[in-house]
Amino acid sequence: MPEPPPLLAAEGLGVRFGDFRALGGVSLRVRQGGIHSVIGPNGAGKTTLFNALTGARPPTEGAVTLAGREVTRMPAHRRARLGMSRSFQVTNLFAELAVRENLRLAVQAARGRSAWAFWHAPSRLPGVAEAVEGLLSLTGLAARADARAGSLPHGGQRALEIGMALASDPKLVLLDEPLAGMGVDDVARTKALIRGLAPARTVLLIEHNMGVVLDISDRITVLARGRVIAEGPPAAIRADPGVREAYLGSTGAAA
Amino acid sequence: MEPRFPDPTSLGLLLAVAALPFVLPTVTLASEAVVFATGTLSCSLLLGGVGLLSFGQGLFLGAGAYASGLLLRDAGLGTAAAVLLSTLGAAALAGLVGFISVRRRGVYFVMLTLAFAQMGYFAVLAAGRVTGGENGLTGVPRPSLPGGLALDTPGAVYAVLAVLCLSAFFLAQRVLASPFGSVLAAIRENEARAEALGYGTRAFKVAAFALAGGIAGLAGAMHTLFLGFVPPNTIQLEMSERLIVMAIIGGAGSPAGAFVGALFFVVAAEFLAELWPRWLILIGLLLIAIVLFMPRGIWGAAQELLARRRAAAVPGLAADA
Numbered sequence: 001m002p003e004p005p006p007l008l009a010a011e012g013l014g015v016r017f018g019d020f021r022a023l024g025g026v027s028l029r030v031r032q033g034g035i036h037s038v039i040g041p042n043g044a045g046k047t048t049l050f051n052a053l054t055g056a057r058p059p060t061e062g063a064v065t066l067a068g069r070e071v072t073r074m075p076a077h078r079r080a081r082l083g084m085s086r087s088f089q090v091t092n093l094f095a096e097l098a099v100r101e102n103l104r105l106a107v108q109a110a111r112g113r114s115a116w117a118f119w120h121a122p123s124r125l126p127g128v129a130e131a132v133e134g135l136l137s138l139t140g141l142a143a144r145a146d147a148r149a150g151s152l153p154h155g156g157q158r159a160l161e162i163g164m165a166l167a168s169d170p171k172l173v174l175l176d177e178p179l180a181g182m183g184v185d186d187v188a189r190t191k192a193l194i195r196g197l198a199p200a201r202t203v204l205l206i207e208h209n210m211g212v213v214l215d216i217s218d219r220i221t222v223l224a225r226g227r228v229i230a231e232g233p234p235a236a237i238r239a240d241p242g243v244r245e246a247y248l249g250s251t252g253a254a255a
Numbered sequence: 256m257e258p259r260f261p262d263p264t265s266l267g268l269l270l271a272v273a274a275l276p277f278v279l280p281t282v283t284l285a286s287e288a289v290v291f292a293t294g295t296l297s298c299s300l301l302l303g304g305v306g307l308l309s310f311g312q313g314l315f316l317g318a319g320a321y322a323s324g325l326l327l328r329d330a331g332l333g334t335a336a337a338v339l340l341s342t343l344g345a346a347a348l349a350g351l352v353g354f355i356s357v358r359r360r361g362v363y364f365v366m367l368t369l370a371f372a373q374m375g376y377f378a379v380l381a382a383g384r385v386t387g388g389e390n391g392l393t394g395v396p397r398p399s400l401p402g403g404l405a406l407d408t409p410g411a412v413y414a415v416l417a418v419l420c421l422s423a424f425f426l427a428q429r430v431l432a433s434p435f436g437s438v439l440a441a442i443r444e445n446e447a448r449a450e451a452l453g454y455g456t457r458a459f460k461v462a463a464f465a466l467a468g469g470i471a472g473l474a475g476a477m478h479t480l481f482l483g484f485v486p487p488n489t490i491q492l493e494m495s496e497r498l499i500v501m502a503i504i505g506g507a508g509s510p511a512g513a514f515v516g517a518l519f520f521v522v523a524a525e526f527l528a529e530l531w532p533r534w535l536i537l538i539g540l541l542l543i544a545i546v547l548f549m550p551r552g553i554w555g556a557a558q559e560l561l562a563r564r565r566a567a568a569v570p571g572l573a574a575d576a
Binding site for chain 2: 076077080081088092093094095096097098101104105106108109110114115116117118119120121122125164168
């Protein structure tokens with residue numbers, strides 16, 4: 001059976017910061033409807049890869065295609081309109097505004113020019129309220145909807161960050177360490193949330209929590225020192241001696 | 256938490272504006288209050304709505320004042336047309352100044368607005384043959400309104416100024432409680448995040464700056480109608496400062512704060528000036544006290560007090576039972 005074309009593909013991607021080669025010759029094929037994780041020791045180039053894929057910092061070499069369309073040099077906000085969305089490694093919210101308002105602003109941002117309307121209440125934009133309610137229940141934040149975003153515990157803020165990434169109803173979601181700093185309960189809930197995104201959406205995930213990655217991923221790419229050292233389904237990655245060595249060599253028992 | 260329109264303060268503003276000429280000792284003082292309330296609103300809208308501190312609002316107020324004076328006296332326009340055109344003209348000028356100024360953030364943005372404000376004053380002095388220079392623009396008529404309402408008594412002038420002032424406040428409340436206003440709040444809270452969501456934050460800031468400039472220009476035209484001449488201090492840097500001081504005293508968080516701040520300042524000036532010629536020292540002390548102890552201004556502090564009383568009332572009832 002022929003493989004369907006990937007939703008997101010990178011071909012020979014490289015990023016240089018002056019003389020430092022942060023990423024070199026990275027090729028990646030993210031299949032539609034799956035959860036694809038990128039793992040690797042600290043400094044392996046995972047966030048650099050994300051920035052190159054999303055357009056936050058375009059690659060110095062190689063090409064990125066999104067749904068068959070070349071987007072290597074396309075600015076980040078135009079890629080977002082093609083259905084790509086990301087969450088940030090560092091929590092970045094409207095801390096003084098309500099949780100609901102954070103999500104509403106994110107939903108409204110995807111509605112283009114209607115954000116310029118100044119003659120009616122924000123609640124009168126059609127479909128926005130429903131989309132916000134949907135995101136509130138999806139992220140498990142419905143009970144805290146009217147709380148200040150800054151008053152949420154860390155796990156809640158991470159969940160809100162994911163909710164905001166989903167607000168544009170993207171086909172492809174890139175999540176940068178969504179579980180970082182979460183307590184055990186939050187990890188379980190967020191893991192279920194991420195798993196539930198596929199197959200309706202495609203997920204590209206950077207995550208250090210190896211247990212979760214091996215559990216929910218359909219496919220895993222392992223980066224080390226800016227290069228792909230292994231790629232395959234979780235079982236194959238778990239058994240790969242090169243991966244074990246890369247991890248034991250740098251961060252010890254991280255695997 | 257998010258602003259609404261109309262809200263209880265809309266009704267409060269309406270009642271306050273209706274009551275002012277009867278509560279204050281003179282109608283003239285009431286007129287001065289609504290003129291400065293409108294000018295202060297332009298500062299609050301930028302500071303409280305978008306998080307932009309502009310030292311240039313005096314420039315737009317002055318531009319509106321001079322434009323309306325020239326249109327009334329030299330172009331022979333009617334009152335309504337002169338007010339409308341000076342408001343739009345000030346908005347256009349502010350759009351231009353904003354387009355240049357929002358390219359920088361923080362203190363550099365403030366410096367740019369300050370530089371434009373200074374240029375405005377010296378431009379008025381340089382064009383002395385048109386503007387009257389240091390003497391100001393004298394002998395500005397007050398033509399009757401289209402309906403035949405003559406502006407020949409302080410009460411009639413106040414009525415017109417009151418309607419204009421309320422229009423500006425209701426417009427500001429409407430805009431803040433809209434999708435556009437919610438983006439301004441997002442910019443105020445975290446501009447980088449708003450941009451990452453896909454909002455073109457620079458364009459939103461320019462639009463807000465033009466709107467605030469238009470409101471300042473309207474206040475200038477109201478000032479001209481009120482005095483019947485245009486003193487050069489309408490466009491001096493001190494005007495910009497005074498509007499910011501009023502905005503902070505009242506609390507920049509909402510339009511109602513602008514009204515409270517301007518009213519407080521105008522009334523305090525009236526009474527203190529009689530007691531002591533150096534009354535501005537007292538205003539300075541007051542400003543220091545407010546910034547230190549009531550960062551949300553008189554209106555913000557009053558709202559907090561009200562909320563605390565309401566919260567205290569509920570368990571109080573339970574304890575009685």
